[in-house]
Amino acid sequence: MTLPTDKPDGRLDVRTLGSTDALPVAPALGISLDAAQMPRESTLVTHRILLISALAVILGAVAAWVAQLLMLLINLITDICFYGRVSDVLGPHANQGSFVLSPADNHLGAWVILLPAIGGLAAGVMARWGSRAIQGHGIPEAMEQILTNESKIPARITWLKPLSAAFTIGTGGPFGAEGPIISTGGALGSLIGQLLRVTANERKVLLAAGAAAGMAAVFGAPLAALVLAVELLLFELRPRSLIPVALATVTAVGVRYATYGAAPVFPMPDVAEPGGWALATYVVVGGIVGFASVWVTKAVYGVEDLFEKVPVHWMWWPALGALVAGVIGWIEPRTLGVGYDNIDALVQGHFGVTMLFTFGTLKFVSWVISLGSGTSGGTLAPLFMIGGSLGALLGSGVGEVLPWFHVDIRIAALVGMAAIFAGSSRAFLTAIVFSFETTRQAACLLPLLGGCTAAYLISALLMRNTIMTEKIARRG
Known part of the structure; x- marks a missing residue:
């Protein structure tokens, strides 16, 4: 890696390293900094x-x-x-x-x-x-x-x-x-x-x-x-x-x-460390969910573009999008509201195959249309429900066809949740750490790392911007 030199004599100015692709300067590097004639002030607590x-x-x-x-x-x-x-x-x-x-x-x-x-x-x-x-x-x-x-x-x-x-x-x-x-x-x-x-x-x-x-x-x-x-x-x-x-x-x-109290927000039963075949499955699940993260991101902004063509004042768009959410909520009430209880059900393995498919699909449609209409609401919980449903569905399928892989549907759901967030936002480390902290299942760390890595790679290959940056890019 070639570091930029932003001083006339060729030395780095560590005060600007935060805006480069360089590694952060740690206090432990003090001797090395002195040898390189680089100031220490950026490492000190002032x-x-x-x-x-x-x-x-x-x-x-x-x-x-x-x-x-x-x-x-x-x-x-x-x-x-x-x-x-x-x-x-x-x-x-x-x-x-x-x-x-x-x-x-x-x-x-x-x-x-x-x-x-x-x-x-x-x-x-x-x-x-x-x-x-x-x-x-x-x-x-x-x-x-x-x-x-x-x-x-x-x-x-x-x-x-x-x-x-x-x-x-x-x-x-x-x-x-x-x-x-x-x-x-x-x-x-x-x-x-x-x-x-x-x-x-x-x-x-x-x-x-x-x-x-x-x-x-x-x-x-x-x-x-x-x-x-x-x-x-x-x-x-x-x-x-x-x-x-x-x-x-x-x-x-x-x-x-x-x-x-200090209980985890999404309590998950203790799970066993995955074997080699199960771990490979979770990585594949993460990769497939990575494709879904690209689709979800494009769908959100595609719906925004459609609403731009609606011949009514933009003030009414959130109400129109919410009507769709209301119809879907009448069909499947679990799609309404924040839905943290649905995340609980996913990581505890309470949803059957039919529910996973129905709920995941309807939640996706409801959330994408509502968010694309320009209303006010968050993305993390809906993404977790969509990705978790897909991950659990994939894990369930592998478990039926290849039972000797010993795939745990609960871990597959958690990997799906983290992977769709990692792929859509590219906040790779956040997705892994968040999934661990909210469930406190150390056995899931390796599947999370593998699944999120796969999702990130797929997303980076197929999508220039993310669900977080596309709006900024469109505004120039």
């Missing part, structure tokens, strides 16, 4: 890093509470709309920390078709008269502000984004809450950075810290949240960035543990 770290701790706690309040608001709207009550706001998973109330058990019949459309209309109205920046699934919008606007997110996004997401998801929209929560946490960090006298880079760190804290608070996955920030928001591995973000995620998870 008073500015301590200041930003202190702000990140406060931000982590605030973002954690905001994330939990948003989840409670989603549950409240779901409880009122689908069950006509306010008695189960904490939901059946409160002891696990995901505390999500499912709308799948409603008895509304065909009336359920209208509820997502009402939420979509609310999101469209807020986008038109509030800010169109609330549309989308959160992470691409945060990336765009970092890349093009010095990490400055308008203050009104801090309340418009979670409010619009609460309406769309609470009324049955087939989205995850994690995207809006990440976006809201990032907006809080950006707001703090704009109110205080900090540099553009420090504001970026605060934005990433808030976003990572939101994710960590929902899923209890601090390391995955840190890696997500590095892969999608920070674009560097340096103490000035890692230390504040790490402290923010630890603080957020501490708040979550204090409130809801």
